[in-house]
Amino acid sequence: MVARLRISLTLPVALLLAGGAVPICAVAAPQAAPAAGDAVDEDAPPIDPRDTSELLLEILTKRDAADMVLFDVIGARGDREALLALQQAALAVFSPAGIESAFEAFRWFVGGPLAADALEFLTREAQSGFPYKQRAAVKSLSSFGDASRSALREVFDATKDPIVRQVAVGGLLTELRTAGTKEALAMLLTWYRPPLSGSHELGVRTLSAFKSDECRRLFVKTLRDKRTPGDVQAMVVAALAKIPGEDIDKILRDALRGKDPDVLLATIDALSERGITSHWRELERLERSRDAAVRRAALVAQSAIRPEDEAWTKRVFAAAGHRDFALRMGACFALAALRDASGVARLHELLSDDHHLVRGEAVDACQHLRRKDSIPLLIARMEVETLRLRHRIQKALSSITGLDHGVTHVRWSAWWKAEEQTFAVPRLAEAEKLNTARAKRRAAGATQAAFYGIRVDSDRVCFVLDTSGSMAYPLGPAAAVGIVGTGGESRLEAVQRELTETLHGLPDGARFNLVFFAMRAQRWKKRMIEVEDSTRKASVRHVRQQTANGGTALYDGLMSAFDDEDVDTIFLLSDGQPTEGKIVDPLEILRAVRTENRLRKVVIHCIAVDYTAGLLEALAEETGGDYIEVH
Numbered sequence: 001m002v003a004r005l006r007i008s009l010t011l012p013v014a015l016l017l018a019g020g021a022v023p024i025c026a027v028a029a030p031q032a033a034p035a036a037g038d039a040v041d042e043d044a045p046p047i048d049p050r051d052t053s054e055l056l057l058e059i060l061t062k063r064d065a066a067d068m069v070l071f072d073v074i075g076a077r078g079d080r081e082a083l084l085a086l087q088q089a090a091l092a093v094f095s096p097a098g099i100e101s102a103f104e105a106f107r108w109f110v111g112g113p114l115a116a117d118a119l120e121f122l123t124r125e126a127q128s129g130f131p132y133k134q135r136a137a138v139k140s141l142s143s144f145g146d147a148s149r150s151a152l153r154e155v156f157d158a159t160k161d162p163i164v165r166q167v168a169v170g171g172l173l174t175e176l177r178t179a180g181t182k183e184a185l186a187m188l189l190t191w192y193r194p195p196l197s198g199s200h201e202l203g204v205r206t207l208s209a210f211k212s213d214e215c216r217r218l219f220v221k222t223l224r225d226k227r228t229p230g231d232v233q234a235m236v237v238a239a240l241a242k243i244p245g246e247d248i249d250k251i252l253r254d255a256l257r258g259k260d261p262d263v264l265l266a267t268i269d270a271l272s273e274r275g276i277t278s279h280w281r282e283l284e285r286l287e288r289s290r291d292a293a294v295r296r297a298a299l300v301a302q303s304a305i306r307p308e309d310e311a312w313t314k315r316v317f318a319a320a321g322h323r324d325f326a327l328r329m330g331a332c333f334a335l336a337a338l339r340d341a342s343g344v345a346r347l348h349e350l351l352s353d354d355h356h357l358v359r360g361e362a363v364d365a366c367q368h369l370r371r372k373d374s375i376p377l378l379i380a381r382m383e384v385e386t387l388r389l390r391h392r393i394q395k396a397l398s399s400i401t402g403l404d405h406g407v408t409h410v411r412w413s414a415w416w417k418a419e420e421q422t423f424a425v426p427r428l429a430e431a432e433k434l435n436t437a438r439a440k441r442r443a444a445g446a447t448q449a450a451f452y453g454i455r456v457d458s459d460r461v462c463f464v465l466d467t468s469g470s471m472a473y474p475l476g477p478a479a480a481v482g483i484v485g486t487g488g489e490s491r492l493e494a495v496q497r498e499l500t501e502t503l504h505g506l507p508d509g510a511r512f513n514l515v516f517f518a519m520r521a522q523r524w525k526k527r528m529i530e531v532e533d534s535t536r537k538a539s540v541r542h543v544r545q546q547t548a549n550g551g552t553a554l555y556d557g558l559m560s561a562f563d564d565e566d567v568d569t570i571f572l573l574s575d576g577q578p579t580e581g582k583i584v585d586p587l588e589i590l591r592a593v594r595t596e597n598r599l600r601k602v603v604i605h606c607i608a609v610d611y612t613a614g615l616l617e618a619l620a621e622e623t624g625g626d627y628i629e630v631h
Helices: 052-065 069-075 081-089 097-110 115-126 130-141 144-158 162-170 171-177 182-191 200-207 215-223 230-238 244-254 261-273 280-286 290-305 308-322 323-339 341-348 354-368 372-382 387-401 409-419 428-445 477-482 491-505 533-544 554-562 586-596 614-624
Strands: 002-005 458-466 511-517 521-523 568-573 603-609 626-631
Touching: 069 081, 069 097, 069 323, 069 409, 081 115, 097 115, 097 130, 097 626, 115 130, 130 144, 144 162, 144 603, 162 171, 162 182, 162 568, 171 182, 171 244, 171 568, 182 200, 182 215, 200 230, 215 230, 215 341, 215 521, 244 261, 244 554, 261 280, 261 290, 261 521, 308 323, 308 341, 308 372, 323 341, 323 354, 323 521, 323 614, 341 354, 341 372, 341 521, 372 409, 372 586, 387 428, 409 511, 458 554, 491 533, 511 533, 511 554, 521 626, 554 568, 554 586, 568 614, 586 614, 603 614, 614 626
Parallel strands: 002 626, 458 511, 458 568, 568 603, 603 626
Antiparallel strands: 511 521
16 A cells, blocks of 8 residues: 655745736634644644735735645635635636645535535536646545535536546446446446546446446447557456356456457456466467566466466476566466475576566565475575565565564574574464564664655665756745745755755665656666765765756656666656656556556655645555655
């Protein structure tokens, strides 16, 4: 699960735009400080002693250069003066980040006595014709739950903006699922798009509720229609896996004839989930797929359903020695499934494979087997592996032994030397209980480099940082109302300071690189270099030389990091939506990263500067990273 945090560091949006005057609403009482012993809402904005009219005046004066926190400060007051002020403030900003922050603040009126008035305003703005405001208003409407359904339906029917419809349909899921009709299903299949409409898992659960014969026929039509996006077809496949019936089994087997990797991977999982065992010949054909992840998955899936005869054993051993690293990856779990001495011995040899992805797969297969004879081999690999892979080895060893001696081989080696003769592998449940009890203590005692509080659990890391024009603007007035920060510091200066501290904290011997993106991406070094005094000083000089100018080529920055095959962890920081580069559409960026990362499993930690970034949050969620909002 992605860690979603908000950190107040006073890095405001500052895109200064002109605009007309807007009347100031009536004065409201300032926000009161919490009494001693009161529970504190972690999402609550900072205390501001000024009254509502003063806060509104500041927003109307500075517009997009105003501190975005002020919208939440106003909204949290929850009275009519605050609602009127927030409505006026929302009309005074024009940057995407400002609009999103303003409309998000209407959530403070959900379930309150002014909810109907807030809904009326949001409905009107959702049909205003200005795309950014429409989208932000619809997103805010969805947070009102059942009370907003009629408004969302009205907006959905009235708009032609596809993104507005994709956001709106997410708020109509209950209504559509209750209807259960072919028409309701068609609406979902046409417009539900993660993450704009909701999560992939929510989409799957919703689609699986449509079980009528005519809905099944529509599912089949969707899978056969080449114009349907692969991620939608993958959702359909995952939903079908939860619907009983032999006809569904046939539909899923037919889906294995397709070519889209996302659909094929989803279908392989779906058939496994249903316990189907008759499709191994189709899987055998998929070992020749153009996509490496499909080749690996096809071999792994066969290991659970193929008859364990001499022919299959020969195929597994052949795959273990194949020049294709994806087949060698699949062979790791296939060898583990054989559960004989020769298979385990060959699996242990793959712990030293030339390809790091194969070695990682072999570690995971050893964890699955939980054999005593794997322990000394895993400990030996700890001495030579990357930090990320050492963490995987630590996890495997802890799963097998129920112990935790860290991520260096010295302590594990000393323990094994003393305990080898008498040690017995505990039951899995017992090992898990021991590891769970220790996890919190281990996390609390960890000391290592961090970037905006996110620990750098890798020695193959690339920092991908936004240097677009908006990073140059000065901080707003936040320091005057008690938010931590340095008043005269720009966003870029604050990031340079934070990154410098992180670079000084990287251990010698780790490998790292830097990518800065604005109109285009610029990688500091062609490939990662080793951390030592000279490279640390050179990287800090390079960081300090950066200036802010131009647009936001976020996709290009990410792909520049992915170009180095040794990178296993990325820290991505941005203060706005993509505006430049080869791909700017957030959904297309997500799809491209998903494709690039099917086997590599690069973790992407994301830092959103002074705005709620759906794209960054989704990237972190998809890759197992942390998501931080810096305000």
